Amino acid sequence: MNSKLYYLQAASEWNEALPLGNGTLGCMFYGGVEKEVLQLNHESIWAGPPVPENRSGANKYIKKAVKMLKKGKYLESQKLIQERVMDDRISPRSYQPLGNLLVSLKSMEGFSNYKRELDLSKAIGTITWVKDGIDYTRETFIPVKEQCVISRTVSSLPGSLSGEIEFEREGDVEIVASSFNKISILGQAEHSGTHKGVKFKSIVSIEVNGGSCVKDEDKIIIKNANSFIIVITCNTDYNFKDPSSPKITYDAENVEVLNQYNSIKDQHIINHRELYNRMSLNLGSIQDYDLEPTDLRLTNYKKNRSLSFLSLYFNFARYLTISSSRENTLCSNLQGIWCKDMEAPWNSDYHLNVNIQMIYWLCEAVGLPECHNPFFDYVEALVPNGRETAKNVYNCRGSVSHHCSDVWLFTAPFGEVEYGMWPLASGWNSRHFMEHYDYTGDRDFLLKRALPYLREASLFFLDYLTDDKNGELIFGPASSPENMFYDPKTSEICNITLGSTMAQQIVWETFYNYLRALKILNKDEEYKIQIKEAFNNLKESVIGSDGRIMEWDMEFTEVDPGHRHISHVYGVYPGFQFQNNQKYLDAAKVTLNKRLESGGGHTGWSRAWIINLWARLKCGDKVWENMNALIENSTLTNLFDNHPPFQLDGNIGGASGILEMIVQSSSSAIHLLPALPNEVSRGEIKGLHVRGGFILDFRWKDCEINSLSVKSISGNKLKVILPDNLILCDMVTEKGKDYILMPAV
Numbered sequence: 001m002n003s004k005l006y007y008l009q010a011a012s013e014w015n016e017a018l019p020l021g022n023g024t025l026g027c028m029f030y031g032g033v034e035k036e037v038l039q040l041n042h043e044s045i046w047a048g049p050p051v052p053e054n055r056s057g058a059n060k061y062i063k064k065a066v067k068m069l070k071k072g073k074y075l076e077s078q079k080l081i082q083e084r085v086m087d088d089r090i091s092p093r094s095y096q097p098l099g100n101l102l103v104s105l106k107s108m109e110g111f112s113n114y115k116r117e118l119d120l121s122k123a124i125g126t127i128t129w130v131k132d133g134i135d136y137t138r139e140t141f142i143p144v145k146e147q148c149v150i151s152r153t154v155s156s157l158p159g160s161l162s163g164e165i166e167f168e169r170e171g172d173v174e175i176v177a178s179s180f181n182k183i184s185i186l187g188q189a190e191h192s193g194t195h196k197g198v199k200f201k202s203i204v205s206i207e208v209n210g211g212s213c214v215k216d217e218d219k220i221i222i223k224n225a226n227s228f229i230i231v232i233t234c235n236t237d238y239n240f241k242d243p244s245s246p247k248i249t250y251d252a253e254n255v256e257v258l259n260q261y262n263s264i265k266d267q268h269i270i271n272h273r274e275l276y277n278r279m280s281l282n283l284g285s286i287q288d289y290d291l292e293p294t295d296l297r298l299t300n301y302k303k304n305r306s307l308s309f310l311s312l313y314f315n316f317a318r319y320l321t322i323s324s325s326r327e328n329t330l331c332s333n334l335q336g337i338w339c340k341d342m343e344a345p346w347n348s349d350y351h352l353n354v355n356i357q358m359i360y361w362l363c364e365a366v367g368l369p370e371c372h373n374p375f376f377d378y379v380e381a382l383v384p385n386g387r388e389t390a391k392n393v394y395n396c397r398g399s400v401s402h403h404c405s406d407v408w409l410f411t412a413p414f415g416e417v418e419y420g421m422w423p424l425a426s427g428w429n430s431r432h433f434m435e436h437y438d439y440t441g442d443r444d445f446l447l448k449r450a451l452p453y454l455r456e457a458s459l460f461f462l463d464y465l466t467d468d469k470n471g472e473l474i475f476g477p478a479s480s481p482e483n484m485f486y487d488p489k490t491s492e493i494c495n496i497t498l499g500s501t502m503a504q505q506i507v508w509e510t511f512y513n514y515l516r517a518l519k520i521l522n523k524d525e526e527y528k529i530q531i532k533e534a535f536n537n538l539k540e541s542v543i544g545s546d547g548r549i550m551e552w553d554m555e556f557t558e559v560d561p562g563h564r565h566i567s568h569v570y571g572v573y574p575g576f577q578f579q580n581n582q583k584y585l586d587a588a589k590v591t592l593n594k595r596l597e598s599g600g601g602h603t604g605w606s607r608a609w610i611i612n613l614w615a616r617l618k619c620g621d622k623v624w625e626n627m628n629a630l631i632e633n634s635t636l637t638n639l640f641d642n643h644p645p646f647q648l649d650g651n652i653g654g655a656s657g658i659l660e661m662i663v664q665s666s667s668s669a670i671h672l673l674p675a676l677p678n679e680v681s682r683g684e685i686k687g688l689h690v691r692g693g694f695i696l697d698f699r700w701k702d703c704e705i706n707s708l709s710v711k712s713i714s715g716n717k718l719k720v721i722l723p724d725n726l727i728l729c730d731m732v733t734e735k736g737k738d739y740i741l742m743p744a745v
Contacts, residue, residue, distance in 0.1 A: 005316070018116070019338050025043075025142050026336070033111050035104045043337050052087040054411075059395040061084035075487045081421055085421065101204060122272060123322070152261060155226065162222055162223050167204055171190060172188045181208070187199070202233065203234075211225030233255060280685070280687065281658070281662075283310050283680055297312075307683070313658075314655045317651045323336070326374070327373055353404075353422055353425065354605065358605055362655050366659075369439065386401050397462070400426055418484060419479065420479075421496055422479050424478065431513065446520065461507045462531055468498070474553070476500065479500070480495075481565045483558065497554075501542070502568055505568075572613055573612045592617075609653055611660075631654075663688060676703055682701045706744070709738060715733055718730070
């Protein structure tokens, strides 16, 4: 039951529907009998420009703001930046759905024995029911090779399927039943005639076995069929290589399925399982209550604290990663690829001050490095525009990006300073490149992709740094996402400072990774000496008088002490700056406790981040407490994370936290069960990838390891530390060799 979601009723709303996807196409299936809804998405259907633009010459005002900030003129500097640096926020300009396919069946009143299921190991959604002794089944899936949504409905009695199929969508769209078995859709993403963006074409084809189908205005009517298959294809004119130059040809191709349905389905399962079966996690053992429908399991979790349910939650996150981010697809947005709204919350964009990065926290550890590639592709595509922003806005070298962008690849600072004046996204993004290297040992990737990106981010940071009164280097002006403080002189609400803690930590990590990459590659570059000197002269994070890590350069009074962002402990997680510094780790505990006491963790992704932080701090009881809070307070019946609304980051972040309590790794050591709650006393994990280039299989019981095998994929030194800090091994390994360190008992 750790790889299946099932329910005894259809979804009554979108948050109960179940997700399918192949990275390009997405579908939320409701599972209705008399009326099925397939809510459809294509990754590139976005409303269009204008987008925020660089305000050339802003640098002279930034220099003035720096001088003001050094004199403690926070409010004045903030007003100057708002007026002279920030471009306007342009909204709505949203990611949009392709539309809804509606399937209505006749004579189905009073059906029984209903079941709706999503098999995570097959990536197939199924519903079954019985009417008048006739068995009915509908299967829906989205194969990668065929690039289409396939939905097949079949009955056990020939000729018993009749109904109608139609398509609906708001906005600029033409929907035509173009033949007896086909609906053609032609449209363009836009908002009431403005922001005309991506054009799209879609074809809905119906293939019947027995019976007939005819068109009736814009509907297709099915009569007396044994079974029927719906095939939905879609293509757009979006051109990722140059979004301003749309593709000329973008036809939606027909895919014939009827005579090869089983072979397509079988190959789809094989392709999906090649990714899904790379690793597994089983916590505890299956109990009777784990056999209940998923919505009941979620409701009852508060009573039974089912470990098997945690395994299901974890596997669902892996499934979402596979379904929303595949090789040669776009980067997952805030909602992955699943979005029902024409004006989505936050436009369903790419928030780069935690959210999109969190969506990619899991993929390396669970053996899905190719699912990480769309993120790399996307942030690299921002670099050319980022260079223009660095030059024209900041008069700096390198490349810069801010808190947010989308498929139009803009990099300008925009909106309110509290969220928009944050030129640090490239630094946070850059850590993912080093993570990929640390997990895979791919030196070619390190040379050709990681190092160039690190160089771009480091050069911008180098030029943007300024001296404080003690001669140490501080970064700014910048906000600490998206928090606020009271100006000590005016009591006005402010956001902008020099040397905010998160900024210092991201710059430290980016410089460290750049220098480390050069060392690994045995390379020397003209910027190395400058960056090394700056690295050694960076101002350190400061611990305040109350024992907390300070968020800004002074002990300001916070407007929201329970803010959802926990930016000033970035160096604990996802960063590593403080991994061996007990002083800062202790201060981080005080920081987290204070944030939570003040109401923090109230959004799904924020709670997920907190779980990972407590795991890094090796506080298993806090991990357990916050994992339970995430499931009980921020998880919908279809297991989507609820920000609210649904965002993919909370699902992935929560699953990442589960791993972080079981294994923590660096390029030098692997720690087993470092933050394991007492309640998770037994479990088994297979195929877990760790930094240093190893794959682990191990089991534990009564919080002690009782079997462990390791595969070396990079030939690096292997150091394994057990829960009681006993060093199990510290040895050189051979690339490709398996090591049984603790035989199974």
